[in-house]
Amino acid sequence: MTLDDLTIETLAERLESCQLQVRDTHRITDDFPGMDWEDAYAVQAAILARKLARGRRLAGLKAGLTSMAKMKQMGVTSPVFGWMTDDYTVPHGGEVRTAELIHPRVEPEIAFVLKKPLRGPGCHIAAVLEATDFVLPGIEVIDSRYKDFKFDLKSVVADNTSAARFVVGGQPARVDAVDLRTVGVVLEKNGEPVAFGAGAAVLGHPATAIAELANHLGRRGQEIPAGTLILSGGITEAVPVRAGDHVCLHVQGMGSTSLRFV
Numbered sequence: 001m002t003l004d005d006l007t008i009e010t011l012a013e014r015l016e017s018c019q020l021q022v023r024d025t026h027r028i029t030d031d032f033p034g035m036d037w038e039d040a041y042a043v044q045a046a047i048l049a050r051k052l053a054r055g056r057r058l059a060g061l062k063a064g065l066t067s068m069a070k071m072k073q074m075g076v077t078s079p080v081f082g083w084m085t086d087d088y089t090v091p092h093g094g095e096v097r098t099a100e101l102i103h104p105r106v107e108p109e110i111a112f113v114l115k116k117p118l119r120g121p122g123c124h125i126a127a128v129l130e131a132t133d134f135v136l137p138g139i140e141v142i143d144s145r146y147k148d149f150k151f152d153l154k155s156v157v158a159d160n161t162s163a164a165r166f167v168v169g170g171q172p173a174r175v176d177a178v179d180l181r182t183v184g185v186v187l188e189k190n191g192e193p194v195a196f197g198a199g200a201a202v203l204g205h206p207a208t209a210i211a212e213l214a215n216h217l218g219r220r221g222q223e224i225p226a227g228t229l230i231l232s233g234g235i236t237e238a239v240p241v242r243a244g245d246h247v248c249l250h251v252q253g254m255g256s257t258s259l260r261f262v
Ligand code: 0L1
Pocket: 063, 064, 065, 066, 107, 140, 142, 143, 144, 156, 161, 162, 233, 234, 238
Protein backbone atom coordinates (compact mmCIF):
# COMPACT_ATOMS: atom_id res chain seq x y z
CA MET A 1 0.00 0.00 0.00
CA THR A 2 1.11 3.55 -0.65
CA LEU A 3 -1.67 5.60 0.98
CA ASP A 4 -2.10 6.20 4.71
CA ASP A 5 -5.33 5.60 6.62
CA LEU A 6 -6.35 9.26 6.63
CA THR A 7 -5.98 9.52 2.86
CA ILE A 8 -7.96 6.31 2.33
CA GLU A 9 -10.76 7.67 4.54
CA THR A 10 -10.71 11.06 2.79
CA LEU A 11 -11.00 9.42 -0.63
CA ALA A 12 -13.83 7.18 0.59
CA GLU A 13 -15.68 10.21 1.92
CA ARG A 14 -15.16 12.04 -1.39
CA LEU A 15 -16.47 9.19 -3.55
CA GLU A 16 -19.40 8.40 -1.26
CA SER A 17 -20.38 12.08 -1.08
CA CYS A 18 -20.47 12.19 -4.88
CA GLN A 19 -22.77 9.17 -4.86
CA LEU A 20 -25.08 10.59 -2.18
CA GLN A 21 -25.14 14.10 -3.64
CA VAL A 22 -25.44 12.87 -7.25
CA ARG A 23 -22.43 14.70 -8.65
CA ASP A 24 -19.34 13.53 -10.45
CA THR A 25 -15.66 13.98 -9.68
CA HIS A 26 -12.26 13.59 -11.29
CA ARG A 27 -10.27 10.35 -11.11
CA ILE A 28 -8.57 9.78 -7.79
CA THR A 29 -5.42 8.64 -9.60
CA ASP A 30 -5.09 12.21 -10.89
CA ASP A 31 -4.26 13.13 -7.28
CA PHE A 32 -2.49 9.89 -6.33
CA PRO A 33 -0.89 8.49 -9.51
CA GLY A 34 1.26 6.05 -7.53
CA MET A 35 -1.61 4.34 -5.71
CA ASP A 36 -1.71 0.55 -6.00
CA TRP A 37 -4.42 -2.12 -6.12
CA GLU A 38 -4.46 -2.55 -2.35
CA ASP A 39 -5.01 1.20 -1.94
CA ALA A 40 -7.91 1.01 -4.40
CA TYR A 41 -9.57 -1.90 -2.61
CA ALA A 42 -8.94 -0.19 0.75
CA VAL A 43 -10.87 2.91 -0.43
CA GLN A 44 -13.69 0.63 -1.63
CA ALA A 45 -13.73 -1.15 1.76
CA ALA A 46 -13.77 2.19 3.58
CA ILE A 47 -16.88 3.25 1.63
CA LEU A 48 -18.59 0.01 2.67
CA ALA A 49 -17.53 0.54 6.29
CA ARG A 50 -19.11 4.03 6.22
CA LYS A 51 -22.41 2.58 5.00
CA LEU A 52 -22.41 -0.31 7.48
CA ALA A 53 -21.70 2.15 10.31
CA ARG A 54 -24.90 3.99 9.31
CA GLY A 55 -26.90 0.77 9.51
CA ARG A 56 -26.81 -0.40 5.90
CA ARG A 57 -26.50 -4.13 5.29
CA LEU A 58 -24.43 -5.99 2.74
CA ALA A 59 -26.80 -7.29 0.05
CA GLY A 60 -24.37 -8.99 -2.31
CA LEU A 61 -21.05 -9.05 -4.12
CA LYS A 62 -20.18 -8.45 -7.75
CA ALA A 63 -17.60 -9.07 -10.40
CA GLY A 64 -17.04 -6.38 -13.01
CA LEU A 65 -15.15 -6.03 -16.28
CA THR A 66 -15.78 -9.70 -16.89
CA SER A 67 -16.59 -9.77 -20.58
CA MET A 68 -13.67 -10.53 -22.89
CA ALA A 69 -14.43 -7.47 -25.01
CA LYS A 70 -14.46 -5.07 -22.04
CA MET A 71 -11.29 -6.58 -20.55
CA LYS A 72 -9.46 -6.22 -23.86
CA GLN A 73 -10.69 -2.65 -24.14
CA MET A 74 -9.40 -1.84 -20.63
CA GLY A 75 -6.17 -3.83 -21.05
CA VAL A 76 -6.80 -6.16 -18.10
CA THR A 77 -6.67 -9.92 -17.79
CA SER A 78 -8.68 -10.40 -14.63
CA PRO A 79 -11.95 -8.94 -13.37
CA VAL A 80 -12.50 -6.42 -10.61
CA PHE A 81 -14.77 -6.91 -7.61
CA GLY A 82 -17.20 -4.88 -5.52
CA TRP A 83 -20.27 -5.06 -3.30
CA MET A 84 -23.89 -3.95 -3.07
CA THR A 85 -25.71 -2.78 0.06
CA ASP A 86 -29.43 -3.16 0.79
CA ASP A 87 -30.28 0.31 -0.57
CA TYR A 88 -28.97 -0.79 -4.00
CA THR A 89 -31.69 -3.45 -4.22
CA VAL A 90 -34.60 -2.86 -6.60
CA PRO A 91 -37.62 -5.17 -6.33
CA HIS A 92 -38.41 -7.30 -9.38
CA GLY A 93 -40.34 -4.97 -11.72
CA GLY A 94 -39.61 -2.03 -9.43
CA GLU A 95 -38.59 1.58 -9.96
CA VAL A 96 -35.23 3.33 -9.91
CA ARG A 97 -35.29 7.07 -9.22
CA THR A 98 -33.06 8.49 -11.93
CA ALA A 99 -32.63 11.73 -9.96
CA GLU A 100 -30.58 9.71 -7.44
CA LEU A 101 -28.07 8.67 -10.12
CA ILE A 102 -25.50 10.57 -12.20
CA HIS A 103 -25.44 8.79 -15.59
CA PRO A 104 -26.83 5.26 -15.15
CA ARG A 105 -26.27 2.32 -17.48
CA VAL A 106 -27.64 -1.22 -17.30
CA GLU A 107 -25.90 -4.55 -17.78
CA PRO A 108 -27.43 -8.03 -18.24
CA GLU A 109 -25.96 -10.50 -15.79
CA ILE A 110 -26.43 -13.92 -14.26
CA ALA A 111 -26.71 -13.87 -10.47
CA PHE A 112 -25.47 -16.76 -8.35
CA VAL A 113 -26.78 -17.59 -4.87
CA LEU A 114 -24.54 -19.88 -2.83
CA LYS A 115 -25.64 -22.64 -0.49
CA LYS A 116 -22.08 -23.27 0.76
CA PRO A 117 -19.18 -20.91 1.44
CA LEU A 118 -16.40 -20.57 -1.13
CA ARG A 119 -12.81 -19.90 -0.19
CA GLY A 120 -9.78 -19.42 -2.41
CA PRO A 121 -7.04 -19.62 -3.45
CA GLY A 122 -7.52 -22.55 -5.79
CA CYS A 123 -11.25 -22.07 -6.25
CA HIS A 124 -12.41 -23.27 -9.69
CA ILE A 125 -15.60 -23.64 -11.74
CA ALA A 126 -16.42 -27.08 -10.33
CA ALA A 127 -16.23 -25.82 -6.74
CA VAL A 128 -18.50 -22.89 -7.65
CA LEU A 129 -21.09 -25.12 -9.31
CA GLU A 130 -21.05 -27.48 -6.33
CA ALA A 131 -21.55 -24.57 -3.91
CA THR A 132 -24.30 -22.82 -5.91
CA ASP A 133 -27.89 -23.09 -4.74
CA PHE A 134 -29.39 -21.48 -7.86
CA VAL A 135 -28.79 -18.92 -10.59
CA LEU A 136 -31.23 -16.30 -11.86
CA PRO A 137 -31.39 -13.26 -14.15
CA GLY A 138 -30.01 -10.00 -12.80
CA ILE A 139 -29.79 -6.46 -14.17
CA GLU A 140 -27.01 -4.34 -12.72
CA VAL A 141 -27.34 -0.55 -12.82
CA ILE A 142 -23.87 0.95 -12.89
CA ASP A 143 -23.24 4.65 -12.29
CA SER A 144 -19.62 5.74 -12.26
CA ARG A 145 -18.93 8.60 -9.92
CA TYR A 146 -16.32 9.82 -12.43
CA LYS A 147 -17.00 12.53 -14.97
CA ASP A 148 -18.25 11.16 -18.30
CA PHE A 149 -17.79 7.55 -17.07
CA LYS A 150 -14.05 7.98 -17.75
CA PHE A 151 -11.66 6.25 -15.36
CA ASP A 152 -8.63 4.05 -15.01
CA LEU A 153 -8.79 0.69 -13.25
CA LYS A 154 -7.60 1.73 -9.82
CA SER A 155 -9.98 4.67 -9.76
CA VAL A 156 -12.91 2.43 -10.71
CA VAL A 157 -12.02 -0.19 -8.09
CA ALA A 158 -11.94 2.55 -5.45
CA ASP A 159 -15.37 3.65 -6.73
CA ASN A 160 -16.71 0.15 -5.96
CA THR A 161 -16.72 -0.79 -9.66
CA SER A 162 -19.48 1.75 -10.40
CA ALA A 163 -22.09 -0.28 -8.45
CA ALA A 164 -25.37 1.58 -7.92
CA ARG A 165 -28.53 -0.59 -8.10
CA PHE A 166 -29.53 -4.11 -9.10
CA VAL A 167 -32.59 -6.26 -9.60
CA VAL A 168 -32.86 -10.03 -9.70
CA GLY A 169 -35.92 -12.06 -10.56
CA GLY A 170 -37.34 -14.51 -13.03
CA GLN A 171 -37.14 -18.24 -12.54
CA PRO A 172 -34.28 -19.49 -10.33
CA ALA A 173 -32.54 -22.46 -11.98
CA ARG A 174 -30.28 -25.15 -10.62
CA VAL A 175 -26.88 -25.12 -12.28
CA ASP A 176 -27.36 -28.67 -13.58
CA ALA A 177 -30.53 -27.58 -15.38
CA VAL A 178 -28.87 -24.96 -17.58
CA ASP A 179 -25.66 -24.71 -19.62
CA LEU A 180 -24.31 -21.41 -18.34
CA ARG A 181 -21.94 -21.09 -21.32
CA THR A 182 -24.55 -21.29 -24.05
CA VAL A 183 -27.45 -19.73 -22.18
CA GLY A 184 -28.77 -16.83 -24.25
CA VAL A 185 -29.68 -13.40 -22.90
CA VAL A 186 -31.70 -10.61 -24.50
CA LEU A 187 -31.83 -7.16 -22.93
CA GLU A 188 -34.76 -4.99 -23.98
CA LYS A 189 -35.19 -1.26 -23.50
CA ASN A 190 -38.73 0.04 -24.00
CA GLY A 191 -39.68 -3.22 -25.70
CA GLU A 192 -36.80 -3.10 -28.21
CA PRO A 193 -33.92 -5.61 -28.01
CA VAL A 194 -30.76 -3.56 -27.39
CA ALA A 195 -28.13 -6.14 -26.39
CA PHE A 196 -27.74 -9.91 -26.83
CA GLY A 197 -25.23 -12.44 -25.69
CA ALA A 198 -24.44 -15.82 -24.20
CA GLY A 199 -23.06 -16.73 -20.79
CA ALA A 200 -19.66 -17.62 -22.23
CA ALA A 201 -19.02 -13.89 -22.82
CA VAL A 202 -18.18 -13.79 -19.10
CA LEU A 203 -14.69 -15.30 -18.87
CA GLY A 204 -15.77 -18.34 -20.92
CA HIS A 205 -18.20 -19.38 -18.16
CA PRO A 206 -19.90 -17.10 -15.59
CA ALA A 207 -18.86 -19.43 -12.73
CA THR A 208 -15.26 -18.44 -13.47
CA ALA A 209 -16.07 -14.92 -12.24
CA ILE A 210 -17.33 -16.36 -8.95
CA ALA A 211 -14.20 -18.52 -8.60
CA GLU A 212 -12.00 -15.48 -9.25
CA LEU A 213 -13.91 -13.54 -6.60
CA ALA A 214 -13.32 -16.38 -4.10
CA ASN A 215 -9.61 -16.36 -5.00
CA HIS A 216 -9.45 -12.57 -4.69
CA LEU A 217 -11.02 -12.73 -1.20
CA GLY A 218 -8.95 -15.77 -0.25
CA ARG A 219 -5.76 -13.81 -0.85
CA ARG A 220 -7.10 -11.40 1.78
CA GLY A 221 -8.05 -14.14 4.26
CA GLN A 222 -11.77 -13.82 3.48
CA GLU A 223 -14.39 -16.13 1.97
CA ILE A 224 -17.74 -15.82 0.23
CA PRO A 225 -20.28 -16.90 2.88
CA ALA A 226 -23.11 -19.34 2.18
CA GLY A 227 -26.26 -17.50 1.12
CA THR A 228 -24.37 -14.73 -0.69
CA LEU A 229 -25.85 -13.32 -3.88
CA ILE A 230 -23.19 -12.51 -6.49
CA LEU A 231 -23.56 -10.71 -9.80
CA SER A 232 -21.16 -12.52 -12.12
CA GLY A 233 -20.62 -9.62 -14.52
CA GLY A 234 -22.06 -7.96 -17.60
CA ILE A 235 -22.57 -10.27 -20.59
CA THR A 236 -22.84 -7.40 -23.07
CA GLU A 237 -21.80 -3.77 -23.14
CA ALA A 238 -23.58 -1.48 -20.68
CA VAL A 239 -26.60 0.37 -22.09
CA PRO A 240 -27.29 4.02 -21.07
CA VAL A 241 -30.74 4.68 -19.58
CA ARG A 242 -32.79 7.71 -18.56
CA ALA A 243 -36.07 8.53 -16.84
CA GLY A 244 -39.00 6.87 -18.58
CA ASP A 245 -37.04 3.81 -19.73
CA HIS A 246 -38.30 0.32 -19.00
CA VAL A 247 -35.58 -2.36 -19.06
CA CYS A 248 -36.29 -6.08 -19.22
CA LEU A 249 -33.81 -8.96 -19.25
CA HIS A 250 -34.76 -12.38 -20.61
CA VAL A 251 -32.44 -15.29 -19.84
CA GLN A 252 -33.02 -18.60 -21.59
CA GLY A 253 -34.60 -21.09 -19.18
CA MET A 254 -34.61 -18.58 -16.32
CA GLY A 255 -37.45 -16.23 -17.21
CA SER A 256 -37.19 -12.45 -17.03
CA THR A 257 -36.63 -9.59 -14.66
CA SER A 258 -37.17 -5.90 -15.20
CA LEU A 259 -37.04 -2.43 -13.75
CA ARG A 260 -38.27 1.02 -14.67
CA PHE A 261 -36.43 4.34 -14.48
CA VAL A 262 -38.62 7.16 -13.20
O1 0L1 B 1 -20.01 -4.13 -13.39
C1 0L1 B 1 -19.14 -3.75 -14.19
O2 0L1 B 1 -18.69 -4.47 -15.10
C2 0L1 B 1 -18.61 -2.34 -14.08
C3 0L1 B 1 -17.16 -2.38 -13.79
C4 0L1 B 1 -16.60 -0.98 -13.75
C5 0L1 B 1 -16.40 -0.40 -15.09
C6 0L1 B 1 -17.61 0.33 -15.59
O3 0L1 B 1 -18.16 1.16 -14.86
O4 0L1 B 1 -18.00 0.07 -16.73
